[in-house]
Amino acid sequence: MLLLGSLRPEANGGIIVKFLVVVLLLALLCLGSSPDVVLYPGAVVNEEASKSVRKSNADNIAYTTGDAFEKVDAFYKTVGSEDVPHSRNISADMKYVVLRFPGKKFQVQLSWVPADKRHGMLIQLVQRP
Numbered sequence: 001m002l003l004l005g006s007l008r009p010e011a012n013g014g015i016i017v018k019f020l021v022v023v024l025l026l027a028l029l030c031l032g033s034s035p036d037v038v039l040y041p042g043a044v045v046n047e048e049a050s051k052s053v054r055k056s057n058a059d060n061i062a063y064t065t066g067d068a069f070e071k072v073d074a075f076y077k078t079v080g081s082e083d084v085p086h087s088r089n090i091s092a093d094m095k096y097v098v099l100r101f102p103g104k105k106f107q108v109q110l111s112w113v114p115a116d117k118r119h120g121m122l123i124q125l126v127q128r129p
Contacts, residue, residue: 037104092114110124
């Protein structure tokens with residue numbers, strides 16, 4: 001009890017209160033920054049692409065997978081995604097769609113370009129505008 005008495009806020013200028021406020025703020029920052037949509041199973045963080053998408057928002061992140069665009073698109077449909085109007089563009093040269101999830105702050109951008117052998121199928125989790 002003697003040790004705890006020396007840490008009382010009135011005894012040392014509020015060090016416990018200050019410490020608790022800092023811990024609370026750090027916890028809130030960590031909790032508020034993660035995407036709130038499901039990640040495609042087996043997707044791997046792509047640091048190069050993530051640097052690019054983080055320019056618009058530090059919480060955005062990019063992933064890649066070796067699976068086909070159609071398989072990834074079908075997965076997101078099963079977890080409740082909706083196409084952003086006029087975002088779906090499917091051709092021989094490119095496949096792209098933006099998917100939103102009702103009530104979520106993040107959306108998913110799927111893109112595939114056959115010439116891009118380095119990235120393959122790209123999945124971007126980006127905060128909605």
